[in-house]
Amino acid sequence: MPAERRLLQGNEAVAEGAIAAGARFFAGYPITPSTEIAETLSRRMPEVGGTFIQMEDEIASIAAVVGASLAGVKSLTATSGPGFSLMQEMIGYAAMTQVPCVIVDVMRGGPSTGLPTEPSQGDVMQARWGTHGEHSVIVLVPSSVEECFTLTVDAFNLSEQYRTPVIVLSDAMVGHMREAVALPLPEELRVAERSEPDVDPDEYDTVMSTLDNILPRPDLGSRFRVHVTGLVYNRRSGVPETGSPDVAQDLGRYLREKIYHHREAIVRVEEFMMEGAEVAVFAYGSVARAARAAVRWARAQGVPVGLVRPITLWPLPTAAVDHMAEQVRTVIVPEMNIRQIAWEVQAAVAGRARVVDYGRVDGALITPEQIKDLVKKEFHYHRFS
Amino acid sequence: MTRHATVEIREHLRSAKTLWCPGCTNGIVTRAMIDAYLSLGLDPEKVTVVAGIGCAGRITAYLDYSTVHTAHGRALAVATGAKLADPELVVSVVMGDGDCAAIGGNHLIHAARRNVDLTAIVFNNDIYGMTGGQAGPTTHEGDLSKTSPFGHPEPAFDICELARAAGATFVARGTPYAYLKLVQLLAAGIVHKGFSLVEVMSNCPTYYGRFNRTPVPAEMLKLQQKQAVPVEKHKAGAPMTEEQFPVGVLHHVERAEYLEAYEEVRRRATGIKV
Numbered sequence: 001m002p003a004e005r006r007l008l009q010g011n012e013a014v015a016e017g018a019i020a021a022g023a024r025f026f027a028g029y030p031i032t033p034s035t036e037i038a039e040t041l042s043r044r045m046p047e048v049g050g051t052f053i054q055m056e057d058e059i060a061s062i063a064a065v066v067g068a069s070l071a072g073v074k075s076l077t078a079t080s081g082p083g084f085s086l087m088q089e090m091i092g093y094a095a096m097t098q099v100p101c102v103i104v105d106v107m108r109g110g111p112s113t114g115l116p117t118e119p120s121q122g123d124v125m126q127a128r129w130g131t132h133g134e135h136s137v138i139v140l141v142p143s144s145v146e147e148c149f150t151l152t153v154d155a156f157n158l159s160e161q162y163r164t165p166v167i168v169l170s171d172a173m174v175g176h177m178r179e180a181v182a183l184p185l186p187e188e189l190r191v192a193e194r195s196e197p198d199v200d201p202d203e204y205d206t207v208m209s210t211l212d213n214i215l216p217r218p219d220l221g222s223r224f225r226v227h228v229t230g231l232v233y234n235r236r237s238g239v240p241e242t243g244s245p246d247v248a249q250d251l252g253r254y255l256r257e258k259i260y261h262h263r264e265a266i267v268r269v270e271e272f273m274m275e276g277a278e279v280a281v282f283a284y285g286s287v288a289r290a291a292r293a294a295v296r297w298a299r300a301q302g303v304p305v306g307l308v309r310p311i312t313l314w315p316l317p318t319a320a321v322d323h324m325a326e327q328v329r330t331v332i333v334p335e336m337n338i339r340q341i342a343w344e345v346q347a348a349v350a351g352r353a354r355v356v357d358y359g360r361v362d363g364a365l366i367t368p369e370q371i372k373d374l375v376k377k378e379f380h381y382h383r384f385s
Numbered sequence: 386m387t388r389h390a391t392v393e394i395r396e397h398l399r400s401a402k403t404l405w406c407p408g409c410t411n412g413i414v415t416r417a418m419i420d421a422y423l424s425l426g427l428d429p430e431k432v433t434v435v436a437g438i439g440c441a442g443r444i445t446a447y448l449d450y451s452t453v454h455t456a457h458g459r460a461l462a463v464a465t466g467a468k469l470a471d472p473e474l475v476v477s478v479v480m481g482d483g484d485c486a487a488i489g490g491n492h493l494i495h496a497a498r499r500n501v502d503l504t505a506i507v508f509n510n511d512i513y514g515m516t517g518g519q520a521g522p523t524t525h526e527g528d529l530s531k532t533s534p535f536g537h538p539e540p541a542f543d544i545c546e547l548a549r550a551a552g553a554t555f556v557a558r559g560t561p562y563a564y565l566k567l568v569q570l571l572a573a574g575i576v577h578k579g580f581s582l583v584e585v586m587s588n589c590p591t592y593y594g595r596f597n598r599t600p601v602p603a604e605m606l607k608l609q610q611k612q613a614v615p616v617e618k619h620k621a622g623a624p625m626t627e628e629q630f631p632v633g634v635l636h637h638v639e640r641a642e643y644l645e646a647y648e649e650v651r652r653r654a655t656g657i658k659v
């Protein structure tokens with residue numbers, strides 16, 4: 001049977017991706033431009049026997065999502081700028097307690113109420129560092145309606161596998177755009193199932209996850225009488241232990257390394273027309289669409305330009321950046337913020353290539369023409385320098 | 386309601402060592418909760434205790450059930466998610482007065498309005514204990530605290546009235562002094578289908594008693610017993626002083642519980658007629 005082709009909006013595709021990934025709980029609070037995710041799931045969740053609940057605010061939404069996940073149900077919430085800010089404390093809680101859950105942030109112009117209906121990429125650093133304290137998260141950035149679906153499925157799989165919150169960082173443009181997409185059939189999807197740890201409940205608090213064997217989290221109400229705490233806890237017993245620097249160091253390092261140790265398996269990046277490229281455009285999310293058009297145009301003119309598009313923004317695809325830095329003389333980083341990722345790229349490139357940033361915070365999309373101009377300047381610059 | 390043997394109670398404690406101060410009533414309330422669970426014959430695997438942050442919230446490390454120590458003020462929202470995801474869980478939500486009525490106040494009124502089948506157990510000690518004795522939403526006008534050194538200029542919340550007005554379907558208040566009565570109220574709240582709230586007039590000798598009323602824990606217990614007026618007497622019009630408060634089941638009505646209401650949503654969504 002061929003895959004079904006449907007005209008879908010990015011936000012609807014996120015909702016369908018969540019259902020396909022086995023999510024059966026959504027809690028959220030309306031906010032433009034993410035609201036369609038909640039609206040779609042208010043119909044879809046009860047249809048598939050799941051639960052949709054509109055909470056009193058975004059803090060309650062992420063808290064309810066954590067509670068539902070602890071009780072064994074894959075869960076998500078969706079929001080935008082101001083709501084994402086409100087969620088930060090509980091995102092840190094989910095990271096600390098290793099609760100799998102998915103947070104979708106459809107970025108809009110900020111700070112504050114900002115530009116509620118216009119796209120932005122202003123939350124890329126907040127997604128990585130928004131909550132207090134050392135932790136790590138996985139952040140995926142869709143740049144098409146199809147990716148809104150597939151990356152939401154991936155987000156659930158990653159969150160289950162690594163017992164971590166995963167953030168899908170969409171934006172007003174990708175979220176509101178409509179495209180005809182062929183959704184994968186259920187049998188074509190890999191969906192990680194929640195399982196019980198394969199240990200005796202009496203022994204549970206004596207065993208410990210390792211970086212290569214992250215035990216599943218036992219559900220509330222299961223044979224494992226778990227204690228979940230946001231305090232620093234002993235990784236073996238789960239019991240709070242705030243008086244031991246060794247215990248705190250062990251947990252802190254583990255929470256970070258759990259993700260970074262698996263960077264290669266987690267990170268996905270697309271390289272487009274990079275063969276022989278002398279200049280690379282490093283772009284993500286909706287900006288990558290404009291970048292792709294600009295690269296095609298340049299190649300048609302015989303100008304050697306390629307695109308490197310991180311699909312996983314955090315952890316940053318450092319191997320791909322390394323490769324790019326060795327190959328090209330200039331990296332152009334257009335983004336709908338001012339230098340948030342360009343700085344990261346600059347640090348990773350470490351002087352091996354020039355990094356040119358191009359940031360806009362006016363709520364307008366970055367156009368292929370604007371990127372073309374940057375490319376033109378680059379070749380001009382090269383010729384005369 | 387019976388008082389179970391200490392050995393039996395101990396079986397439901399992960400540790401009998403707590404960080405609570407000598408004379409703090411939190412231990413009495415902890416025991417009362419275990420007595421209530423035992424009296425009701427609940428499956429310990431299904432008992433889930435979700436708590437916020439504060440001295441009260443520390444109970445989660447001691448009780449040997451599934452326990453979740455959440456963030457300050459967020460216990461009810463986490464518990465709402467857990468209960469909706471697994472209706473078989475018997476969920477108690479332990480909160481301090483600040484946890485419940487200040488930072489978590491919005492969650493309290495909405496949990497009460499939704500009538501989710503949760504039992505909120507509020508340890509009201511009139512103060513922020515964990516952070517060292519600052520005034521909170523239940524600190525009385527004129528009380529001394531670390532942040533009201535000249536006397537608190539604000540009036541206190543009546544948490545029971547707040548919950549009732551917001552739509553809670555079972556509201557009760559008890560004291561650690563009247564122990565068996567407290568166990569009874571907790572058990573009734575747990576059995577009640579819908580949002581129930583049991584306010585326990587606990588104490589904080591360290592940060593409240595030392596500066597207000599009495600620094601002697603036993604004296605505070607006796608004082609509370611004097612201040613507690615059975616709700617029946619209160620309803621019959623017994624005169625009450627400023628310091629007195631009604632105890633017992635203050636409010637009890639039946640109304641569709643959230644999960645039942647949501648089952649109807651699922652039926653409509655799937656087009657199954659009933």
Ligand SMILES: Cc1ncc(C[n+]2csc(CCOP(=O)(O)OP(=O)(O)O)c2C)c(N)n1
Binds near residue numbers: 441485
């Ligand atoms: C967001 C946030 N703000 C403030 C605190 C600091 N804090 C911890 S416990 C507490 C108050 C505790 O008072 P209460 O809820 O009455 O509980 P008690 O300690 O008296 O049992 C505060 C303000 C915190 N942990 N998190």
Ligand code: SF4
Binds near residue numbers: 440510514590591
């Ligand atoms: S500070 Fe107060 S509430 Fe906290 S344990 Fe001590 S006496 Fe109890």
Ligand SMILES: [Mg+2]
Binds near residue numbers: 481508509514
């Ligand atoms: Mg208190």
